[in-house]
Amino acid sequence: MYPPHTDTTDHITAQPKLTEKERAVRRLLRSSPQDLWLDTLRRTRGTEHCALVHWMLCQPECDFAVAVHAFYRCNPTDFLDNPRPLPARPRTHDIFALILRNWETGSYRTHRLKLEAIDADPSIVSQVRQKLMIYSEGTLPFTIPPAFIDPTGGSPVKVPPHLQPNEIREIWSLFSDLGLNVHTSPPGFARRIAQVRWLFARLRQGARQA
Template sequence: MNLVPSKPHVGPSSGATSFERALRKILKSAPQDLWLDTIRRARFASHNPLVTWMLNQPECDFAVAVHAFYRSNPAQHLESPAPLPAHPNDDQIFATCLINWDTGSYRKHRLKVEDCDAPIRQISRLHQKVIARPRGSLPFQVPLRFLEPKGGTPLVLPESINPEIAPDLWALYAEAALDVPQTAPGLARKMANFMRKFSLG
């Protein structure tokens, strides 16, 4: 799952944007279900700082890390493997996932890894590349758990923390260019849907 690079950043590249700071505050007190839902809505490279922040939190669920790992196109890193940087930047998500795993992160696994998080074709491709390498020839190790991300239960979002339904949350996610409906929840969206159906009919 490759990120779209052309979307303009929602703020300066150094430091968190106001949207990101607000999202961090919400996520810190939210269940991991919202974390996984949020990372699934992150489409652009400008979201990498938020993704990296999530990966560096001790409560980050395994499913969130797996989604981030596979969105970094891990098979590509095995084509010309290089040592992991000691201090990965926000765009080095592959390295962040592996380093954090090696230091004990992502051992909490409550949420289910769906195909949208780790597509079976990507898993298979990565597995083939790992097997093709002589033992010990890689400058890093891909955890077996990342190659077989099983277990967990599907995420459940109450309406109060569903970005597509909760008005304040929708507004924040829309401002941050996360993937939510273009129209605000409520009457405006109902009218937009009605007009769309009317024009198609």
């Protein structure tokens, strides 16, 4: 989850220093299709990667599916239970506010990718829809676009083989160094050995239980 904003002031605070690891991932994403963007977003670990998520959401090419995934990672039901005005200039951790502000100015209108349950859990989507029904029109201090509560359409994500984070050593290394959720072992012989050991361990465990 990405944390909710805790105040609504418009002062500008210092942004976290951008690491070389994150610069490298950003360079990769700049030259990659949105399929890898959504795949990358699925690998983020909440607050640890807010700066990367914030950057992705501010790029003009950011797909609707990327924004909606991030929207539901913010746990929007919390914002509906305790509605507060959005900051005019969302900071790095103000992901919920950033998405809604950017939508207001025309972002995320390209919808090429399909959202799966991992991106927008149907039960959470239903909860958001039900909570919105409680409020009369115009009573919320922010507007959730109707498209966000009916996120249909698009094509399934297909990350090209040469950009698969778990299969291409260079990309695996970038993602692993940044703490993104990838396989614990790099592609290649070492991973195959680890997989064989895991399989034998499972077989031994099964034999003991038989």
